Amino acid sequence: MLLEWEHFLPRFVRMVPNDYKRVLEAQRKMRETGMSEEEAEMAALELNAQDAARVGGLLVHGIPNMNLDKGVVERRVSLMAAEGVDRWLKAGER
Secondary structure, three states, X not given: OOXXXXXXXXXXXXXXXXXXXXXXXXXXXXXXXXXXXXXXXHHHHHHHHHXXXXXXXXXXXXXXXXXXXXXXXXXXXXXXXXXXXXXXXXXXXX
16 A cells, blocks of 8 residues: 555545534634634633533444444433433533
8 A cells, every 4th residue: 555655545535523623613613702722722622521521422422333322322311310310421520
């Protein structure tokens, strides 16, 4: 492959993780409000952390052939919520 790099190069596809896309979009919006580059970056990371704190984690968004259907996880979460179970999204945080 390395010997024929120019031949194989067009076959590569650029993949950007959803979290990274979300942070870039949030940064752009923060800069439009007048924040400095550093302030926009910190605010965007905070927004993404709040958004990423969703139930399911690797169960839903993990290894494709090993993850559960999102509906299964959402059903269990709703059943737990109906029973009064509070969700713990990160160790030590509520």
